[in-house]
Amino acid sequence: MSSERNGVAVLRTNHWLTALLDRIWNDHFWDVARVNEVTIEFSRHWKTRLGLIRMTESQARTYIAINGLLRHPEVPEFVVSLTTAHELCHYAHGFGSPLPRRYHHPHAGNVVGKELERRGLGHLIEAYENWIAECWHDFYESQVQHFALPQRPPTVARSRAAAAAAASLR
Numbered sequence: 001m002s003s004e005r006n007g008v009a010v011l012r013t014n015h016w017l018t019a020l021l022d023r024i025w026n027d028h029f030w031d032v033a034r035v036n037e038v039t040i041e042f043s044r045h046w047k048t049r050l051g052l053i054r055m056t057e058s059q060a061r062t063y064i065a066i067n068g069l070l071r072h073p074e075v076p077e078f079v080v081s082l083t084t085a086h087e088l089c090h091y092a093h094g095f096g097s098p099l100p101r102r103y104h105h106p107h108a109g110n111v112v113g114k115e116l117e118r119r120g121l122g123h124l125i126e127a128y129e130n131w132i133a134e135c136w137h138d139f140y141e142s143q144v145q146h147f148a149l150p151q152r153p154p155t156v157a158r159s160r161a162a163a164a165a166a167a168s169l170r
């Protein structure tokens with residue numbers, strides 16, 4: 001997929017994101033039953049969250065929300081893929097899904113990282129964490145400037161570690 005047209009970045013669409021979810025599910029989560037309706041969409045421009053998963057009270061529908069800034073082609077595709085796979089791990093573990101809950105807490109004991117490894121996605125984790133540590137904060141700031149109010153106070157410089165810690169709250 002071309003990421004530029006006449007020099008203008010072409011943003012990823014929800015249609016593209018839905019196809020990505022289906023591909024990851026087929027290739028890496030094929031044994032996880034899709035027991036309700038699962039939809040995925042680009043959502044808000046969170047500063048400290050890349051994705052979330054939640055389910056309606058009736059359990060009929062699961063909704064995966066991906067940070068809207070990941071629409072931008074400057075964000076490597078593997079960041080979108082691993083964020084999506086991260087949420088699918090939660091689904092498999094019974095968080096945001098009707099499946100039996102397998103852990104007390106969704107992130108206890110690095111269960112998501114271990115699940116990604118087990119499902120053949122472990123090779124992406126280091127590059128993913130490096131991109132978040134090295135690029136996310138500056139990318140976020142460059143993007144939100146488009147939406148900032150004139151009176152917005154100057155941003156306090158943050159350490160790389162703090163940026164990484166914040167962005168890992170996904």
Ligand SMILES: [Zn+2]
Nearest residue numbers: 086090106170
């Ligand atoms: Zn998570």
